[in-house]
Amino acid sequence: MNFSKNLFKLTFLSFSALAFSQENNLKNIQKLTFGGDNAEAYFSPNGKNLTLQITNPAIGAHCDQIYLLDLNKKITGNKDLKLISTGNGRTTCSFFMPDGKHILYASTHEANKECPPKPAPRSDGKYLWPIYAEFDIYVADLNGKIVKKLTDSPGYDAEAVVSPNGKYIVFTSTRSGDLELWRMDIDGKNLKQLTFGLGYDGGAFFSHDSKKLVFRSSRPTSEKEVKEYRELLAQNLVAPTNMEIYTMNIDGTDLKQVTHLGKANWSPYFHPSDKKILFSSNHHSTRGYDFQIYSIDIDGKNLKQITYESEFNAFPMFSKDGKKLVFASNRNGDKPHETNVFIADWVESDPIENVSENNLKKTVTYLASDDLKGRLTGSEGAKKAVKFISDEFGKLKLKPFVGKSYNQDFEYFVKLNPHEESSSVKINGTNVIGFLDNKAAKTIVIGAHYDHLGLNEHHNSTLMNSEGQIHNGADDNASGVSAVLEMARILSQNKTKEKVNYAFALFAGEEDGLMGSKFMAENLPANPNVSAMINLDMIGRLNKDKDLTIGGVGTSPSFGEMVKRYKPAGFNLAIDSSGVGPSDHTSFYLKDIPVLFLFTGTHSDYHKPSDDTDLINFDGLNKITNYVFNLTNGLSEMEHLDFTKTKMAQSKAVPKYKVTLGIMPSYADTKDGLHIDGVSENRPAANAGIKSGDILTKIGKCEVKEVYSYMDCLSKVNSGEELPVSVLRDGKEVVMMVKF
Numbered sequence: 001m002n003f004s005k006n007l008f009k010l011t012f013l014s015f016s017a018l019a020f021s022q023e024n025n026l027k028n029i030q031k032l033t034f035g036g037d038n039a040e041a042y043f044s045p046n047g048k049n050l051t052l053q054i055t056n057p058a059i060g061a062h063c064d065q066i067y068l069l070d071l072n073k074k075i076t077g078n079k080d081l082k083l084i085s086t087g088n089g090r091t092t093c094s095f096f097m098p099d100g101k102h103i104l105y106a107s108t109h110e111a112n113k114e115c116p117p118k119p120a121p122r123s124d125g126k127y128l129w130p131i132y133a134e135f136d137i138y139v140a141d142l143n144g145k146i147v148k149k150l151t152d153s154p155g156y157d158a159e160a161v162v163s164p165n166g167k168y169i170v171f172t173s174t175r176s177g178d179l180e181l182w183r184m185d186i187d188g189k190n191l192k193q194l195t196f197g198l199g200y201d202g203g204a205f206f207s208h209d210s211k212k213l214v215f216r217s218s219r220p221t222s223e224k225e226v227k228e229y230r231e232l233l234a235q236n237l238v239a240p241t242n243m244e245i246y247t248m249n250i251d252g253t254d255l256k257q258v259t260h261l262g263k264a265n266w267s268p269y270f271h272p273s274d275k276k277i278l279f280s281s282n283h284h285s286t287r288g289y290d291f292q293i294y295s296i297d298i299d300g301k302n303l304k305q306i307t308y309e310s311e312f313n314a315f316p317m318f319s320k321d322g323k324k325l326v327f328a329s330n331r332n333g334d335k336p337h338e339t340n341v342f343i344a345d346w347v348e349s350d351p352i353e354n355v356s357e358n359n360l361k362k363t364v365t366y367l368a369s370d371d372l373k374g375r376l377t378g379s380e381g382a383k384k385a386v387k388f389i390s391d392e393f394g395k396l397k398l399k400p401f402v403g404k405s406y407n408q409d410f411e412y413f414v415k416l417n418p419h420e421e422s423s424s425v426k427i428n429g430t431n432v433i434g435f436l437d438n439k440a441a442k443t444i445v446i447g448a449h450y451d452h453l454g455l456n457e458h459h460n461s462t463l464m465n466s467e468g469q470i471h472n473g474a475d476d477n478a479s480g481v482s483a484v485l486e487m488a489r490i491l492s493q494n495k496t497k498e499k500v501n502y503a504f505a506l507f508a509g510e511e512d513g514l515m516g517s518k519f520m521a522e523n524l525p526a527n528p529n530v531s532a533m534i535n536l537d538m539i540g541r542l543n544k545d546k547d548l549t550i551g552g553v554g555t556s557p558s559f560g561e562m563v564k565r566y567k568p569a570g571f572n573l574a575i576d577s578s579g580v581g582p583s584d585h586t587s588f589y590l591k592d593i594p595v596l597f598l599f600t601g602t603h604s605d606y607h608k609p610s611d612d613t614d615l616i617n618f619d620g621l622n623k624i625t626n627y628v629f630n631l632t633n634g635l636s637e638m639e640h641l642d643f644t645k646t647k648m649a650q651s652k653a654v655p656k657y658k659v660t661l662g663i664m665p666s667y668a669d670t671k672d673g674l675h676i677d678g679v680s681e682n683r684p685a686a687n688a689g690i691k692s693g694d695i696l697t698k699i700g701k702c703e704v705k706e707v708y709s710y711m712d713c714l715s716k717v718n719s720g721e722e723l724p725v726s727v728l729r730d731g732k733e734v735v736m737m738v739k740f
Helices: 223-234 357-367 382-394 474-493 515-522 557-567 584-587 618-636 647-651 682-689 707-715
Strands: 026-031 037-043 047-056 061-070 079-082 091-096 102-107 134-143 146-149 157-162 167-173 180-185 201-207 211-216 244-249 264-272 276-281 292-297 313-318 324-329 340-346 407-415 424-436 440-449 501-508 529-536 546-549 573-574 596-599 663-665 672-679 694-697 724-730 732-739
Touching: 037 313, 037 324, 037 340, 037 515, 047 091, 061 091, 091 157, 102 157, 134 157, 146 264, 157 201, 167 201, 167 501, 180 201, 211 264, 244 264, 244 276, 264 313, 276 313, 292 313, 292 529, 357 382, 357 474, 357 618, 382 424, 382 474, 407 515, 424 474, 424 515, 440 474, 440 515, 440 618, 474 501, 474 529, 474 618, 501 515, 515 584, 529 618, 557 573, 557 618, 584 596, 596 618, 672 682, 682 732, 694 707
Parallel strands: 440 501, 440 529, 529 596, 546 573
Antiparallel strands: 026 340, 037 047, 047 061, 061 079, 091 102, 102 134, 134 146, 157 167, 167 180, 201 211, 211 244, 264 276, 276 292, 313 324, 324 340, 407 424, 424 501, 546 596, 663 672, 672 694, 694 724, 724 732
8 A cells, every 4th residue: 555645635434323224144134023022942853933032011921931822823013922821920041842842941930930049249340140949941832831840950941942843851950069051851851960060061952963062151260360250150150251152962072162253152952954054242342342153163263143133133043944033132222222122034155255355375475475576566576476467367267358368557757756756656556456357247356466565665655774685465465465365266166157257356566556447447348337446555464443444435326334334243343435546446437437445544563564464453454355345345236336426536636746754644534633554664754753653642732633734734834944842741742853
């Protein structure tokens, strides 16, 4: 990415809840309950009924009770719910018996007809689950008559489920002194303890072949965690804030941890294939309460977000035939945080469309290796990159975009010394463009630049005296190339024939001023029509807050809704309306083509030899690539995409300036001045003592409020001038003399 040639302004927006979602696996979603807290809905063996847990004073359920819902009826309200627990005490975790005519559930009604109290709020705000010692497990018919009591041991016995083959019941119990999983025969005999590790093991379900169990577990490890767990358990409490998903055989052998995500991962259920697991998680959350349903392979690979809408989605369960999914969600509630039960048709994903993190790593590792010596346009390293990209396109059997070769050659001139005309040298560049021809009337360009700074021959490094050092450019921009190549693999190999063609364009000459993208944009064929361009530049360093910048949103009226609709869970979007920015999308915007630009932000390794592969956030890169896939799917379904010239480009002319301060500005829309993200060594700012984190407020008497006022002020400064520059540092004004 070349920040020295272009500057742009971003406005940060926070979206806590969105009115849109992209839930490709769920179709014909139907709401089944209306008001209150409704959850843990499970299918009868024949798929015609649900048993579910409800708290809703409006229908007489003052604390959790078990209800039956006939799915053959047209569901329009709560009138079709049939109470099948006693209506006394508190119940939990119902499940159908093999005959479909009985259910089992846990209840406290024998100990006390009243609802047991909830845990008192704690001063530290910690969220706790009560483990009521009064819970025992019962079997009842569908008219609510209890026909058998399965447990009668002191302590907690609950969370019972039945194996599909009808042989076993697995449940959670404290009878050993800890919250462990136990198994019994369907008649309650032959008890066997299955788990033995300290911690809460619960919420178990059988695989469809009855050979495996999946469950949630909190396993305290540190002395502090163990102490807290034991203290809470002594009070019949547990903190469900750190749980992971495990599997094991039904005899307790072959225990394996599936997730290593952190935070709360729970309510797991086997996919009909038994090769994947659906579960609820807030591991992604950076701001507030947010649970989404995910799928993951049983070996812990291919994590995929299933739900996007609302802030709570949990308790997924498949019908026996695998065609329906029932789950609980906060969506479409009449009141905030209301939880209802929903049913949807399950649509299976194409496994080809799973982003391969290994592929991303392979591409970044090769392009950012010392063997390519920084991929300076025209260098031997750049030629190796061209061959690598061309070979990948060949494996995917893509067509050339124009002519008979993936390579698009061009030339330009670079002044190695801006003050000496004689220092101008000719550079031979090569774009590499593969074309996926879907015989459509329009084409989407997905692009990234593959060039970087080489050995700093063109003097674009931000590190002083770095000539001769390899600038590998892992983030800038091997990361973007890896995503483009993975998109090319997915879109060319999947089962779907999209309604658009795709041009996968890898540009040279970006670091010298967007040279490759400019050449491509100026030489586009008339047909097929290019309807949009998506540019990926520096997307490999997603931070802990998951801040992702999206530029060009104002270049089409359709983009604003779209970038929100497909947003990955937990991401915080920084929205920039302008079509002009410091990267290759600018070349296409100037040809009146709608553009989007994805970027994870500058960092201290920008344009330095330290921008290496080991610093790439590959999990974040994976999620961003999947986001781009969803965006392109959305764009492919649109009949027409209007282009809009952005106000910023019309009203803000980029001034010409003769000097540089040598800073990397933050692009957040702030009112207190220009926030400085980085300072280049041996430049005026660094020499004067300006630091990263300072807020620039004045250059001389010229006030700085944001990027454009900064540029206006800089344009008025002459080379050799010495002026006072004001910054805010730790809330106090500091004035330094800067020689430009």
